[in-house]
Amino acid sequence: MSTTSDRAREVAPPFRDPSSLDAAARPHRLALARALVGAEELPVALPRFGLRLDDVQVDGAALCLELSAGAPVARVRLSPRRRELAPPSSEAPEIGIEVRPGGERHAAALEAIRARLARAITPARWEAARPHFDALRALPLDVPMAYFRQLVSGVGGREGLVRTGFACNQDCGMCWQSRAWSGPGAAQILTWVEDLRRAGATRLILSGGEPTLDAALPEYVARARALGFAAVTLETNAVQLAKPEHAARLAAAGLTDAFVSLHAADAAISDAITRARGTHARTLAGVDALLDAGVTVTLNAVMTAEGLLRLDELPALVHARFGGREGLRGLMVSLPTDPFDGALRDRVLPDPAIVREVLPRTIERALSLGVPVLGLDGPCGPPLCAFGADPRVARLEPLGEALEFRVHPPACDRCAVRSACFGVRREQLARFGDACTAPLAARPR
Ligand code: SF4
Incomplete structure (x- = not known):
């Protein structure tokens, strides 16, 4: 990977970015909700559990069902058991639950949802949902x-x-x-x-x-x-x-x-x-x-x-x-x-x-x-x-211009080469403070 994450003087050209990533993602979110929990729309109420399914998202290699009850309650993570595509119908996903702060009081409902999903998401059903999961993952959301x-x-x-x-x-x-x-x-x-x-x-x-x-x-x-x-x-x-x-x-x-x-x-x-x-x-x-x-x-x-x-x-x-x-x-x-x-x-x-x-x-x-x-x-x-x-x-x-990610701490004001120096990286300054600088008394030749 490149280490040059930041570059001088970015200018804004007319980029043709993906028109609407959310619009492109929407059909796949709905298809996944339908395939995995039988929902025809998003968000959708889950009255049996007293919760609502807000959205279907991707987090790394996992497909995530976002649950709420007025406020976020939990994220159900469906993780393929192998990083690479498994052979069709070979394995259902692993199911994990990340409970949000305050969501603990829904523990019984969450456990019931986990058990229900474990029964419902058969290997074949999971495999049928995979094209939509892969399409969602491919979008840089x-x-x-x-x-x-x-x-x-x-x-x-x-x-x-x-x-x-x-x-x-x-x-x-x-x-x-x-x-x-x-x-x-x-x-x-x-x-x-x-x-x-x-x-x-x-x-x-x-x-x-x-x-x-x-x-x-x-x-x-x-x-x-x-x-x-x-x-x-x-x-x-x-x-x-x-x-x-x-x-x-x-x-x-x-x-x-x-x-x-x-x-x-x-x-x-x-x-x-x-x-x-x-x-x-x-x-x-x-x-x-x-x-x-x-x-x-x-x-x-x-x-x-x-x-x-x-x-x-x-x-x-x-x-x-x-x-x-x-x-x-x-x-x-x-x-x-x-x-x-x-x-x-x-x-x-x-x-x-x-x-x-x-x-x-x-x-x-x-x-x-x-x-x-x-x-x-x-x-x-x-x-x-x-x-x-x-x-x-x-x-x-x-130098013509300053860089947003580099700064001159006060000690730089007495440095002989300040005008030619971009200064200290912000993360270095946050970690090492005054030790980042050693002002020069004279310009070297
Ligand atoms: S050389 Fe060091 S002390 Fe001088 S301006 Fe740059 S960061 Fe500051």
């Missing part, structure tokens, strides 16, 4: 549209971004996305690609989740190039690209650039960060395949707390594995966003004092090996004081 498509005005002109979905073959703790968020579907993705080109974007970023999991990815790339995008960049972990011909197929479709997540030199540390065993080696092989196919590659290391102390090993790996290869742009180093799973913040958000110790050493090693270091002065990079505002890797030019 739970994801803000801005997460899917953006048009930003960058230094080199207008740039578009489309996320193909949020499924991923890794599960990085730092990720700001939920893996349960649904995707928009190929037709909608192609519509947004057209919208972005019509709005004047000349570069397109295809991101995710992990976009290489979408079988239609070569089609998106080819369509974008046919529409006139001068460049198409893939944000990826490159794991899939280790497979024969994958990278070459994308290059043949017109892929020009790849932005590849590579967070550590050590395979065990990397696999712990991505929570996907064995993927470090495949990412390296995927980068090889991209370079072999003539795609320009930028590597991106996110400084998470769990990998930070050994970040300075990464330049040597990049040099040994890819040094001198045509097409390697360099190593970008960025800070994580606030993780979707807030319980992981300790593992993810790096201590600014340790960043200020490790990052300059990492930069020094990279430059001594001829590995360009990128992005440190950009929206996703750390504050400039994290690396002494080293002018070899930062432009130190006045």
